[in-house]
Amino acid sequence: MPAAAIVRGVAAGTSSELQRVRVRSHVRLALVLACATMTPHIGLAQMTPAVGEPEPVSFGRIQALLARADERALHEDPGWLALLHYDRGLGGSRHGRSRALTKEFFLAGDGDEDPRAELRATVRSFFDANAVVKGDEHPQCAFVARRHWIERELGSGAEIFPPMTCAYYERWRAGLDARGLTLIFPEAFMNNPASMFGHTLLRVDGAEGADGVLGYAVDFTANTGGDSVPLYMAKGALGFYPALFGVRPYYEQLKRYSDWENRDIWEYRLNVTADELDVLLMHLWELRGIEFPYYFFTKNCSYELLRLLDIGVPDLHAAARFRGPVIPADTVKVLAAKPGFIGDVRYLPSPETSLRATLAGLAAGDRRRVRDIVAGRLDPADSSLRELTQRRHADVLDAAYDQLRYQYLAGQVTEEASRNLSRRILIARSHVGARAPGEAAAADEIEAPDARPDQGHDSRRIALALGWRDDETFVDVEFRPALHSLLDDGRGYPEHLQIEFLTTRMRIYPESGAVRLQELTLIDMLSLSPRSRVFRPWSWGFRTGLATRRVPDRHGLDDAAVWGSEVDVGLAWDPLDGLLLYGLVGGRFDVGPDLDDDVNLGPGGRLGALLGPDDARWKGNVFGGVGRVLVGETTTQLVGGVELRLSTSRNTALVAGGSAHRVYGESWLEGRLRVDLHF
């Protein structure tokens, strides 16, 4: 019985329909979280401050503390404003206002826009034995980081508030037993618009043995409810979703990103001191249940994690490095830029990456055995397998299990069909015995890519090109805020992936002095996944934006602005290392005032070959495309060409390209030489 199925079985009984199982698993997850994060109902008796009712004494102390705070204008201290999540960009007072949406986060009525009032209310409440916030907590316990900060600033670290036992907070900290901090970066996942730039979360590691899978993941996520995808995209971009920090077992997150979404994961151990980690967790505790607006492009998960890190690590100043869009990989780069801040880095290949590598490493005969076992043609306990060396025997059974599990997770095999077989594979495997000490399983020998995500080229790109179209020369000036094209240097990026966002290209004709907006692409995505006997993914592409087409007018062909869109689906193969062949078909849809009837619509397709390994300094793309306009002024559009990129450094490259075009019966040639600078 399949282990994967076993697990599902727990959640979903005998349901064999993957989708349903997943949905139910999700429900179960939510329940776990609800349970895991339940607010405890510790009676106030347990929270009673050790000090009795020293009202007159504390009145004088409070006044003295507040006077000292005012003398030093402590409420304007960046540390205090950071703890309250003030943001100058939000207007309000000269300190801005807080981004926190939850009123419970403030002890003063106007604490979200008056940091002095909030400081005074905080100090007062810390002395008030009967004060209760967040249901049943004393303010000192609900705002442990504030207490720590005020004591450090006003009391040089000595206790200045009445002693308070925070049983509930202490239990949480004891449960976390935090010893270390790791930044987790799951790579881009193209099948979800919100994941296409990657994602970051933190992991709180316990003592040795309680780190890694037993650590706790900390992330910042929004609750989107049941909104439809378009609504969710729009609301996500505009900040309509409230989001919170969450803590849950890392193994749950690992399962989601690695198993379900097949994303390679990078784990960056962060060198934080025990004190820094302590403060960070104090503040995380304060953020429990506190909502912030979530902006998909700017104030997103990665940004808020940086703010959290900034509070723990005072000299980091990471969030301040970002003003506009925040791309998760860029936040990793900022952390890596602080000398010594990043420790060990671990690469966790996804089940797909791992299985591809394992199968590639097997001899052809063993690959066939794996295939036969998974297809049910060969009994995992068959005596012929015992004739293999112990190592090969183990490799074959391990690969067979992994392949069955992959196919189950990909929905290619039903739970019922995989139950019995996967259990038989594992039983056969258990009889092979343990591997010799020091002998790694094939799956564990997968090498990490040469470059880590933080070592890839920077996200933004400007390019300057000199080109010609027939005998006319032009200069292109291009700006692309994000992120990566097929031809760009692939080191540090997922393979065969293109995500281009808001590419803007101006074209200047030096002879005539004419300037035109040649292109303003809203989005251009291409995901090419090679197929094999085992892996059967679809490749797809989507592009939409302002584009220039050549259309007939009185003098022949002339440039015309259109809003052009393409959607393609197809296949890709990688017959050799460093060669990827692809072919996609789909539809083309142009709209523009210069088109006949304003519209061109019809089928189309593209095919090509990518040359050069992803980690090489160069890459080539030979491509061809065809489009047939059926609605509009009928024609067949043809294009074919070649592009070659040579990287001169991590962030600079030279690109040469030439192409031939034909439309409305006329043909022309184009050529370009381009210099790219990523920054």
Added chain:
Amino acid sequence: MRRIFGTVAVVLVLVLASGGVARAACGIGSHIWEGRNGAIPWLLASTTNFWTFKVISTTFGLAGCTDADNWFTNDTDARVRHFASNNFDRLAEEMAKGEGEHLAALAHLLGMYEQDRVHFQGFVQQNFSTLLSHDHIAADEMLTTLASLMAEDERLSAYVHG
């Protein structure tokens, strides 16, 4: 003309959006720190009358599900079961191999001393077909079997109590 552009915009948004499937993503999509009540029946499934693990370490469990007043509970038994249920496929694989990260994590949750780890790994591998005795087994049943098998083992019996 304007109408056409409007229509196109709508179509584009739909097309653009159709790429999205799952919601779990950079930020958008999950529920955390929400819900103030609710219990998990499957986690509450009792193992009374069976062998259970005697965990002597200070490892705290997750999720105050068995003790609604706690954010974390020291009911390690619940945490072992939560971990095993959530990672059953990986765990089963590593038990069959007699090694792996998840198996080590299970040993850690059981409070196992370093010197017994290798023995434990070999033990689960040798007893694998008993531990996964049928196709519809769930993590809880496997753990119960594991506890009763360990009770018979000279070195591992220290980690269970009846």
